[in-house]
Amino acid sequence: MTNPRKHFALVSLAASTAFGAHHAHAAGVTAGTLIENTASASYGTGGATTTVNSNTVSIRVDELLDVAVSSLDAGSVPLADSAVLTYRLDNTGNGAEAFSINVTPTVSGNGFDAVVQTIAIDSNDNGTYEPGVDTVITNGAATPELAADGSTRIFVVVTQPSGTTDGLAGQVRVTAQALTGAGTPGTSFAGLGQGGGDAVVGATTANANALGALIASSASVALVKSFTIVDPFGGAKPVPGAVVTFTIAATASGSGAVNDLHVIDAIPAGTTYVANSVALGGTALTDAADGDAGVASASGIDVTIGTLAGGASSTVTFQTTIN
Structure with missing residues (x-):
């Protein structure tokens, strides 16, 4: 007799990978x-x-329900904005079985609890999370059936909660449980095994879990603005006609990196911008919106630094003349 549980619109996966x-x-x-x-x-x-x-005796082998879960990540995964944790699920029983997947970001000892965004199954078995390709499931939902000795990967996409301190550690637990049932080893589910026999809980209790590790990798930027003056008489007095060179130093701190960093400054009242005086890290930029990183006009400047890793600095300079 065919077990209808085995055919609830789940796609069978390969016997092994x-x-x-x-x-x-x-x-x-x-x-x-x-x-x-x-x-x-x-x-x-x-x-x-x-x-x-003699007469022929016949014994139908029951299904043994067993499962294993492991993390495939090498060490802690850096988490800035988002990260993907990868787990492996093995059907170590002797029959085809689907498994419910539960993801818990709240683990005792966590320095922070990540926010779970997506849970997905590696549908094309290439080991890389691909949005729109891999099969997304809700927390607590079941995998497709895995044949005996079959395996698949589970991807968990997480984001960092706001206010997380750089360098804190967190973990995310993935638990898999046989859909037929779990419990004390030896627990039997009559008639629910593959081939019409019973399903019997094995040594793993038909429930297993693994922890994926995260390390908060964030960065912040500090700006320091300074100036120097050269007056028309060779001195450093802020008199009409003096040229003021403004320097803006952007410094990133933390173990991560900031992206799309722009330095924007307005031309101070009482001064006039010196055309084509903007520079990034000592390299001159044009005022026009062309291929370089700067745009400038009589009203202000906008320089794109882009990505800046923690511990790195970049400087922007421009000049004005006191009216």
């Missing part, structure tokens, strides 16, 4: 297999030999 250094193997003979045996005996009477056979 090649990824991962440690592959957990299914337990023994495939569920539903018939182990049959017939005994025979021979004896002699009056010079003749007679052979007789």
Whole structure:
């Protein structure tokens, strides 16, 4: 008798996959297999030999429910804006089974709790999370069926909560449980095994979990503005006609990086911008909106620094003349 639970619109996955250094193997003979045996005996009477056979005994192998989950990430994954954690799910039982997936970002000892955005199954088995390609599931939903000894990857996309301090550590737990049921080893579910036999909970309790590790990797920017003056008489007095060179130093701190960093400044009242005086890191920029990183006019400047890693600095300079 076919177990209808095994056909609730889940797509069967391949019997096994090649990824991962440690592959957990299914337990023994495939569920539903018939182990049959017939005994025979021979004896002699009056010079003749007679052979007789016993009845055939038949044993249908029950399904053993077992599962393993492991993290595939090498060490802690840096988390700035978002990150992808990768886990491996192995069906170590001896029959086809689907597994419910629960993701918990709240783990005892966490320095911060990540925000879970997406849970997905590696639908094309290439090991890389691909939005729009990999199969997204809701928290608590089931995977497609995995054949005995079958494996798949689970991707968990997380973001960093606001206010997280750089360098804090966090973990995300992924738990997989056999959809047929779980519990104390030896617990039996009558008639729910592959091939019509029973399903029996194995040593893993048909429930397993693994932790993925994160490290907060954020950055912030500090701006320091300074100026120098050269007056028309060779001194440094702020008199009409003096040229003021403004220097804006942008310094990033933290273990991460900032992106799309712009330095914007208005031309001070009482002064006139010196055309084409903008420079980034000592390299002159044009005022026009062309291929370089700067735009400037009589009203102000806008210089694109772009990406700046924690611990790095960049400077923007421009000049005005006191009216």
